[in-house]
Amino acid sequence: MSAIFRSALRRQMAVRLTAAGIPGAELDARLLLAHALREDAGALLSDAPVAEEERLRAEALLARRLAGEPVARILGEREFWSLPFLLSPETLVPRPDTETVVEAALAHIGDRQAQLSVLDLGTGSGAILAALLVELPKATGVGVDRSEGAAITARDNLARLGLGARVLVFSGHWAAALAGPFDLVVSNPPYIPSGDIGGLDVEVRRHDPLAALDGGTEGLDAYAAIAADLPRLLKTGGIAVLELGIGQEAAVTGLLRHAGLTVPHPARRDLGGIPRALACVRP
Incomplete structure (x- = not known):
């Protein structure tokens, strides 16, 4: 078999991903090939022949992507708030929308040098908690997750x-x-209604942990549990920020107000314009 160069193999991979209808094919091809070569993606700027064992690794990774596995799962890592996070089967892949929770929390904090205490419920990979601790250098944090595997991953990250x-x-x-x-x-709780799980994209349905997705019949079970605990968890004047699913702002606002909490502003919108992060205060 004649040698194939990196640029040619990358193009072939991108063509196959495009033909399969996978968005971001060029980027996916570059990331997967770099992972197969065990090099940084920037190394692909240098064209060179690909060894047969490297080609076989690239083919195996491409097959996983074509089957619907997210690139982040294949690589085992995802960036959030410009920080790297290792993933495990028990953790969600951190998504850009969730950065809205960090933004909303920071917007309500006056002094970022204050000695604050932060609680992250359903911490998963630890992404939200880590981002906040980086931005709040004198803060301390606690992360809790129902999954021991997720807790281990967060601790490692x-x-x-x-x-x-x-x-x-x-x-x-x-x-x-x-x-x-x-x-x-802060919390990014499971908020997908149980009946909607089957209609999610294959990348989510097959590869994200069900426990981190399924929010019960109406998608509100976790919010109800959290809202009931917030009055004792928050200091007077303390703030909670919850990530929302699409169309859940009114219902979650009602749960928080029923618990005696103040919701001073509408939810902060993500880059897609969707109300994504709802803040409340213990009066």
């Missing part, structure tokens, strides 16, 4: 980012084991 000494991560059912109070509580 926070340690890799040099944040391990400022955080405690453990497995538990929401805030059942916590007394508080905290200055800031």
